[in-house]
Amino acid sequence: MTRKRRRLMVVMIGGLLLATAAALVLTAFEDNIVFFHSPTDIATNRELSIDRRLRVGGLVKPESWQKAADGLTHNFAITDLNNEIRVAYRGIMPDLFREGQGVVVEGRMHSDGHFRADEVLAKHDENYMPPEVAEALRESGKWKGSTEK
Amino acid sequence: MIPEIGHYAIALALMLSAVQGIVPLIGAHRKDTVLMGVAGPAARGQFLFVTMAFVALTITFINSDFSVALVAQHSHTLKPMLYKVSGVWGNHEGSMLLWILIRALFGLLVAEFGRNLPAELRARVLGIQGLIGLGFLAFLLFTSNPFLRLDPAPIQGEGLNPLLQDPGLAFHPPFLYLGYVGFSMAFSFAIAALIEGRVDPAWARWVRPWTLAAWIALTIGIALGSWWAYYELGWGGWWFWDPVENASFLPWLVGTALLHSSLVVERRNTLKSWTLLLAIIAFGMSLLGTFLVRSGVLTSVHTFATDPERGVFILALLVIVIGGGLARSAVRAPVLKTGGLFAPISREGALVLNNLLLATATAVVLLGTLYPLMLDAVDGGKVSVGAPFFNATFVPLMTPLLIACPVGAMMAWKRGDLTGVFGRLKLAALMAALIAAGSLWLDGETDVIAAIALGVAAWLIVGATVDLAERCSLFRISLAQSIRRAINLQRSAWGSAIAHASLGIMVAGITASSAWQTEHIQVMKPGDTVDLASYKVTFKGAGEVRGPNYTALRGTFELTGGDEKITDLLPEKRSYPAERSTTTEAAIYTTPMADVYIVLGDSDGKGGWATRIYHNPLVPWIWAGAIFMSVGGLVSLTDRRLRVGAPKRATAKSPSVA
Numbered sequence: 001m002t003r004k005r006r007r008l009m010v011v012m013i014g015g016l017l018l019a020t021a022a023a024l025v026l027t028a029f030e031d032n033i034v035f036f037h038s039p040t041d042i043a044t045n046r047e048l049s050i051d052r053r054l055r056v057g058g059l060v061k062p063e064s065w066q067k068a069a070d071g072l073t074h075n076f077a078i079t080d081l082n083n084e085i086r087v088a089y090r091g092i093m094p095d096l097f098r099e100g101q102g103v104v105v106e107g108r109m110h111s112d113g114h115f116r117a118d119e120v121l122a123k124h125d126e127n128y129m130p131p132e133v134a135e136a137l138r139e140s141g142k143w144k145g146s147t148e149k
Numbered sequence: 150m151i152p153e154i155g156h157y158a159i160a161l162a163l164m165l166s167a168v169q170g171i172v173p174l175i176g177a178h179r180k181d182t183v184l185m186g187v188a189g190p191a192a193r194g195q196f197l198f199v200t201m202a203f204v205a206l207t208i209t210f211i212n213s214d215f216s217v218a219l220v221a222q223h224s225h226t227l228k229p230m231l232y233k234v235s236g237v238w239g240n241h242e243g244s245m246l247l248w249i250l251i252r253a254l255f256g257l258l259v260a261e262f263g264r265n266l267p268a269e270l271r272a273r274v275l276g277i278q279g280l281i282g283l284g285f286l287a288f289l290l291f292t293s294n295p296f297l298r299l300d301p302a303p304i305q306g307e308g309l310n311p312l313l314q315d316p317g318l319a320f321h322p323p324f325l326y327l328g329y330v331g332f333s334m335a336f337s338f339a340i341a342a343l344i345e346g347r348v349d350p351a352w353a354r355w356v357r358p359w360t361l362a363a364w365i366a367l368t369i370g371i372a373l374g375s376w377w378a379y380y381e382l383g384w385g386g387w388w389f390w391d392p393v394e395n396a397s398f399l400p401w402l403v404g405t406a407l408l409h410s411s412l413v414v415e416r417r418n419t420l421k422s423w424t425l426l427l428a429i430i431a432f433g434m435s436l437l438g439t440f441l442v443r444s445g446v447l448t449s450v451h452t453f454a455t456d457p458e459r460g461v462f463i464l465a466l467l468v469i470v471i472g473g474g475l476a477r478s479a480v481r482a483p484v485l486k487t488g489g490l491f492a493p494i495s496r497e498g499a500l501v502l503n504n505l506l507l508a509t510a511t512a513v514v515l516l517g518t519l520y521p522l523m524l525d526a527v528d529g530g531k532v533s534v535g536a537p538f539f540n541a542t543f544v545p546l547m548t549p550l551l552i553a554c555p556v557g558a559m560m561a562w563k564r565g566d567l568t569g570v571f572g573r574l575k576l577a578a579l580m581a582a583l584i585a586a587g588s589l590w591l592d593g594e595t596d597v598i599a600a601i602a603l604g605v606a607a608w609l610i611v612g613a614t615v616d617l618a619e620r621c622s623l624f625r626i627s628l629a630q631s632i633r634r635a636i637n638l639q640r641s642a643w644g645s646a647i648a649h650a651s652l653g654i655m656v657a658g659i660t661a662s663s664a665w666q667t668e669h670i671q672v673m674k675p676g677d678t679v680d681l682a683s684y685k686v687t688f689k690g691a692g693e694v695r696g697p698n699y700t701a702l703r704g705t706f707e708l709t710g711g712d713e714k715i716t717d718l719l720p721e722k723r724s725y726p727a728e729r730s731t732t733t734e735a736a737i738y739t740t741p742m743a744d745v746y747i748v749l750g751d752s753d754g755k756g757g758w759a760t761r762i763y764h765n766p767l768v769p770w771i772w773a774g775a776i777f778m779s780v781g782g783l784v785s786l787t788d789r790r791l792r793v794g795a796p797k798r799a800t801a802k803s804p805s806v807a
Binding site for chain 2: 006007009010013014016018020021024027028029031032033034035036055067070071072091092093095096106126135
């Protein structure tokens, strides 16, 4: 084989790999990207299908947190101070989950209008506001705290 | 007084780094030995002053001097001594100082032990190190000064985030930084080579120990971080494809590619521009990691206080380093003499395949990590890219790499014999098939992918063993002769076989813990029992206990196997009054085959407690794999041919060592 043909071969294998990777990435993006929504987005229903995973963030509405009789299912509401959404989560709450503080949950909408979360992300700092949540609150025009991220 | 000394030492180090970054480069250009000679003393002086600053900061932390803002924000008199010291780098400013200290140490090592390097190359390497130091010292002094005073001084500090008060995390950042900074050495050598327009096998041998040391440290650092996340965050998982985890994984991937490609430069004197490019990118990824963590553009458990100004500064450094490096290599790379050609079926061909796959995988992980930022920048909405994405892309790209690994490692340089290699790997193939079939049978023929992955793990482990056995001609000559051969075998051959086998151990751990993890979430009253694999877990009750700077709710669980009690497991929920924060301490019972992992949740108010219990098969294999992998790296590092400064250029007056 000449030098040129060998180089061509390496380039072709590389190209093939990149094409495979691109195909993998595109299909994975199609199925596995999780969009973030505020309660208002969901209330105004931008065609949110129930079979797609999403993230919802906002403040945990004060006095909305209840534990069901099984001792494991938590019900609470997430609000951006304009709209709110009811969330159900079965499991152990993160240590820093508090009413009145920022939270992000991941899961799916249920047909009854509730959100079934399978992950609750509360940040490991009580003064911390997830940037997505801060933005959602700012958009709802109700943000009062300092906005530096 | 001590903080002021530290502050002044940083300023002095900054001045020295400017000297080190300018004078030797001019000297090398003019071939002026006096100017080039400045590099050594400047590097030594810089190390001295940075050490002074670091010691000053450490003393300030140990003495709990709350008149220094950093100490007041991150320490507390009640904190145990270990965490007072690790608190020095448990924050942004201090961790940057640690970064700079390690960089100064590496500069010192080149100055002291790099005497065999050609004078010009050494001056250039130290000069570029000086410029990197200049950038970081300026960053420290102007945006993140650790010695700022607070007036009036508070009586008590705010404490360290309790999650960081942990031995695993105390040593996680230093190892990561050793890795990141190690790649700055590879970068400096690459830029020096580009200035000289010369890359040859001797160059590859000079760079290799630095890359290898960086890679070992990074392997340990990432493993420590992952171990910490496993037992401290209480989610039963050990890798979340969190942006900050990815930020440390990206330089590791590029560094791994660099280790393999520099072998080709060393042995076959080819693939040079690609290797230079990898050296530049490896350091670029390290800076990108620093940028992502420091700037707070990404949300993660790991990010420290965020400050846009700092982010911009590091971003500027990143642009200068990568942009400058790439521009330099675009201009100069064509000047480099290309080496001989090579056949696709050969060791070097296999190493090229390794590099192509690792580079593609790096690109995919980078894309997944930065995609939310890119989309947000164009107002495309807020998204998160999590584990499912990476599993769907990274795993398929890594699988061919793992399968090709034993084959490539046994292939001869220049002209490989594929049939011969497969013939010798028959045993490994047989073992892989047996393990895969056995796993399918045990699993009830459901999880085909996990069975294949376990087969691949066996293929890697047995393949590496066969490789070593072949090299010692085991069972073909007398045992004594084989042992003699094993002892005389190149250390790097041992190293790579150990590292590849460890990869197999790790793959087995990752596969089993992802495929066969069992999770039980329930409310337990005292006396309740949960069946878990071959164990029984009985809840005995929960009560309050006191620690040095926290109070905790501690649950008592009795673990029994068969009918015998094995141990009590005591998970805790700790609450730290100084930091007004709570943490979960999982209780873990480890055996070589599996972990039992218990987390205590809230009380239901009726005498029951929410509990989460996991059975994680083979999880310890992941950490064992990481440890053995770094041992493999260390063994390879002791290879006689790689001693710092040992290699000489073929044209040097003294006879070639190669």
